[in-house]
Amino acid sequence: MRPYHQIPIIECGEPLVKIPLELFAVESPHPYEKLGATYGEYSPYYLRETVVANLIKAQNYLHILRPHWHIQIFDGYRPVAVQQFMVDYSFGEALRQRGLKAAELSPQQQEEVWQAVYEIWAVPSLDLNTPPPHSTGAAVDITLVDDTGQVVDMGSPIDEMSERSHPDYYAHHHHPQSQNYHSHRELLKDVMLKAGFQRNPKEWWHFSFGDQMWAWLCNQFNADGSTSARYGRVI
Ligand SMILES: C[C@@H](N)C(=O)N[C@H](C)C(=O)O
C-alpha cells in the first residue's frame, strides 16, 4: 500500500479516448510494445477524455513559452497485465545491471532488487481499491521535444531506476548542464500543473489528473483534504 491508496475512488465513468497524436510528438515504436507488451481493446495512446483535454491545454501553455516545442507522449493507458509485464521486465533489468542471476539471489538481494523496482513502478494490483495509476487512464509519461525536433535532455531517461529520476535531483547541482536539466524539468512541470495535473514526487516524467495519486497530492495543499479520485481502474 502507498499513502495515496487511502484515497476513495468515486468513479465518474468517463470514457477512454484516443490521444490526438497529430498534435503531439510521440515516442515510436512504443517502448513497451517494442519489448513485447500486448494491449487488448485499447492502445497505450488512450487516456480519459478530460485527461486528454488537459494534456492539450498543457501543450498550449508550452506553446506560449516555447512556440515550436512539443510534449512527447511516452506512455498513457496501461492494462494491469502490461503493468505486471513491465514490473517483471524491470526486475530482470535490475538483475542484469547488478550482474546477478535470479536463481542465485540471497533473500536480502531479492529484497533490495524488488525495492529498486517498486521505487519507480506501481504494484500490478488487481484490487479495485488500489489500481496502478496508468490502469485508470489518468496517468501519462511524457517529455519535451524542442523546435529542432530533438528530445530535450532531462538529465536521465524515462524509467531509469536511480535517484536521477527524482524531479529535484539536479536542483542543487551547480554545474550549468545540471541547471539546464533542472530548468527543463521545471518547464514540463509548470505547464502540466497549470493544466491541472500533479507530478509523481519520484519521477520527473509521470503526471496524472483525477487518479488516487493526483487526489493525494492535491490534498497536500488543501487543508480540508477533501479531494477524492474520479477515475478507478478501467474495467
Ligand atoms: C515507471 C514509470 N513508467 C511509471 O509509470 N511509474 C508509475 C509509478 C507507475 O507504475 O504507475
Ligand SMILES: [Zn+2]
Ligand atoms: Zn507513469
